[in-house]
Amino acid sequence: MKKSFVLSAIALTSILASCSTQKTTQNSTEVETKVNEFKPQYYSEYTLKTDLSHLSENEKNIIRLMIKSADIMDDIFWQQAYGAKIDITDATKGEVLDYVKINYGPWDRLDNEKPFVDGFGPKPAGAMFYPVDMTKEEFEAANLPEGKSNYTLVKRNRDGKLYTVPYHVNYKNQLQNAAGYLAKASELAEDPGLKKYLQLRAAALLNDDFYASDLAWMDMKNSNLDLVIGPIETYEDQLFGYKASYSSYVLVKDVEWSKKLARFVQYLPELQQNLPVNAKYKAEKPGTDSDLNAYDVIYYAGDCNAGGKTIAINLPNDEQVQLEKGTRRLQLKNAMQAKFDQILVPISNVMIDESQQKNIKFDAFFSNVMFHEVAHGLGIKNTINGKGSVREALKETQSGLEEGKADILGLYMVNQLLKKGELEGSQEDYFVTFLAGIFRSVRFGASSAHGQANMVCFNYFAEKGAFEKLPNGRYKVNVAKMEQAMNGLSELILTLQGNGDYEGVKTLMVTKGKIGSDLQKDLDKINASNVPVDIKFKQGLDILGL
Structure with a gap:
C-alpha cells in the first residue's frame, strides 16, 4: 500500500x-x-494590471468581490492538488x-x-481526487455511479470500500462563501448578461450543475468585466482525466482588440467542412454562437495559476453546450505579450536560424494561440462507432490528444485564413513562430497534456522534414513540407478521436510524445542562456489600486 x-x-x-x-x-x-534541484529562476515576474479608469465604481466593487471569490477557488485547488x-x-x-x-x-x-x-x-497520478493507494483496476471494479463525474471526489470508507462525495458537499462551507460574493456582485452588476451569469454561477457552485450558468456565460456579450470560476479543467487528474480542478480568472475586456477578432467566427462551419480528413470524422457542426474576445487578465487563482500560466481560454468544456452554442475564446493579451517578449523572442534568438528570426512576430504568436483555442471547437466530440464521447472513450489520453488536435488544427485554420486574405503576414511568419512556440512549450516537460501534445507535433514534423536542424545547431522551417505535415497530423489525430482508439493514442504518445536526447540538449542550451520558462505574477487589489 x-x-x-x-x-x-x-x-x-x-x-x-x-x-x-x-x-x-x-x-x-x-x-x-x-532541497532537491529546483529552479526558481524558471519564472520571470510580471505585474498583472490594466487601465481601470473607464470602469464605474460599481464595476470596481465587482472586481473586489470577484477576487475574493477567486481566492476561495485557490484554497480549494490546494486541497485537490496537495x-x-x-x-x-x-x-x-x-x-x-x-x-x-x-x-x-x-x-x-x-x-x-x-x-x-x-x-x-x-x-500521485490522481492528485487528491482519489485515495492515493487506489489502483485503476479497483476503481473500475467498484463501478461507482458517479465515479467518472467531473465533480466528485472518490474516497475510501472504514471498510476499505470506495465511495464518492460531490464537490458541493465536500467543499460546502467554502463554496457557500464564494457564492455569497458572486451574489453580491450580481446585485451591483449593471450589464444584464453579467448580472444573470453571476446569479446562475453562484447557484451552480452550490449544486455542481453548471449547464445553465455556462449558457448564460455564452450569452454575455457586452460586459466590460468577465469571470471564469469553478471546477474547469481536468489536467490535474493524470490517473483518468475525469476530475475537474477549481480555477478562476478575473478579466477586463479590451474592446478595440475584441472588435478585430469578432469577424473570424463566421468561418467556423467552412473550416470544419474543409478539414483534411474523411467526411465521417467532421460530420458534426460547430456552434456558431461562439465569439472571440481579447482581455487583460488581472487575477489568476487555483489551477490556472499553478506552474505554467494559461494565456488563452476556450470554454465551456461541456460538449452539450459546445454543440448548442459553441464556445467563447478569450485571449489574455497582456499575459500573452509577457510570454512573447520575455520567453519566445529570447528562445528564437538561440534556436531559430538568423535568416528566419525576422519571421518571429507577436501577431503570428497571438493568432497561433488564439486559433489553438478556436480549434477545440472543430473536429468531433462523439465517436463514429458507438464508443460514446471521445472524452469517455480515450480516458486519460484524451487531454493530451485534444491539446494536440488544437495545436495542429489551429495552425491549419491560420493557414486557411491566410489563403482567404483574412490574416496579414506570410506562411513563414506563422510557421516559424509556431516552431519557436513548440520550444517554449516543451520546456514544461512532457508530463502534462500540453507537453505531450507539443512533443507529438515536434516529432511528427521532424519525421516529415517540416524543419531541418542546420550545422550551426539552429532550426529552419521548410514551409511546403510543414504544410503537408500539418495536414497529415490533422488527419491522424481526428481519425484517432473519431474511432475512440484508446490503444492507438497510447501508442502515439509512447512513440512520439517524448523528449528525445537531441532535443533535450537543445533545451539545455536554452536553459543555459537563462531564458525563463514561464511567468509568475504580482497581482492583487493593491497592484490594481483597489
Whole structure:
C-alpha cells in the first residue's frame, strides 16, 4: 500500500528533520529543508494590471468581490492538488516556500512533477481526487455511479470500500462563501448578461450543475468585466482525466482588440467542412454562437495559476453546450505579450536560424494561440462507432490528444485564413513562430497534456522534414513540407478521436510524445542562456489600486 503524500505538519517536520537542522520557536517548528534541484529562476515576474479608469465604481466593487471569490477557488485547488496547504507552507521557508507556492505543492510542474522537497516521492497520478493507494483496476471494479463525474471526489470508507462525495458537499462551507460574493456582485452588476451569469454561477457552485450558468456565460456579450470560476479543467487528474480542478480568472475586456477578432467566427462551419480528413470524422457542426474576445487578465487563482500560466481560454468544456452554442475564446493579451517578449523572442534568438528570426512576430504568436483555442471547437466530440464521447472513450489520453488536435488544427485554420486574405503576414511568419512556440512549450516537460501534445507535433514534423536542424545547431522551417505535415497530423489525430482508439493514442504518445536526447540538449542550451520558462505574477487589489 502506498503511503499517503498528504502529510500532517508534524509528520512532514519529522521527515524533513532527518535531512536537516530543526529549529523550534514558541509558536511553530521551522525546518531548514535539504532541497532537491529546483529552479526558481524558471519564472520571470510580471505585474498583472490594466487601465481601470473607464470602469464605474460599481464595476470596481465587482472586481473586489470577484477576487475574493477567486481566492476561495485557490484554497480549494490546494486541497485537490496537495492537501492541507498549511502542512507544507509551515514546514518550508525562503526560496523553497516561494517555489512550493508557485507549484501548489512540492512537485515541480515544469520538470515532469519531480519532487523538490525532501521527504516526498512521486506525485500521485490522481492528485487528491482519489485515495492515493487506489489502483485503476479497483476503481473500475467498484463501478461507482458517479465515479467518472467531473465533480466528485472518490474516497475510501472504514471498510476499505470506495465511495464518492460531490464537490458541493465536500467543499460546502467554502463554496457557500464564494457564492455569497458572486451574489453580491450580481446585485451591483449593471450589464444584464453579467448580472444573470453571476446569479446562475453562484447557484451552480452550490449544486455542481453548471449547464445553465455556462449558457448564460455564452450569452454575455457586452460586459466590460468577465469571470471564469469553478471546477474547469481536468489536467490535474493524470490517473483518468475525469476530475475537474477549481480555477478562476478575473478579466477586463479590451474592446478595440475584441472588435478585430469578432469577424473570424463566421468561418467556423467552412473550416470544419474543409478539414483534411474523411467526411465521417467532421460530420458534426460547430456552434456558431461562439465569439472571440481579447482581455487583460488581472487575477489568476487555483489551477490556472499553478506552474505554467494559461494565456488563452476556450470554454465551456461541456460538449452539450459546445454543440448548442459553441464556445467563447478569450485571449489574455497582456499575459500573452509577457510570454512573447520575455520567453519566445529570447528562445528564437538561440534556436531559430538568423535568416528566419525576422519571421518571429507577436501577431503570428497571438493568432497561433488564439486559433489553438478556436480549434477545440472543430473536429468531433462523439465517436463514429458507438464508443460514446471521445472524452469517455480515450480516458486519460484524451487531454493530451485534444491539446494536440488544437495545436495542429489551429495552425491549419491560420493557414486557411491566410489563403482567404483574412490574416496579414506570410506562411513563414506563422510557421516559424509556431516552431519557436513548440520550444517554449516543451520546456514544461512532457508530463502534462500540453507537453505531450507539443512533443507529438515536434516529432511528427521532424519525421516529415517540416524543419531541418542546420550545422550551426539552429532550426529552419521548410514551409511546403510543414504544410503537408500539418495536414497529415490533422488527419491522424481526428481519425484517432473519431474511432475512440484508446490503444492507438497510447501508442502515439509512447512513440512520439517524448523528449528525445537531441532535443533535450537543445533545451539545455536554452536553459543555459537563462531564458525563463514561464511567468509568475504580482497581482492583487493593491497592484490594481483597489
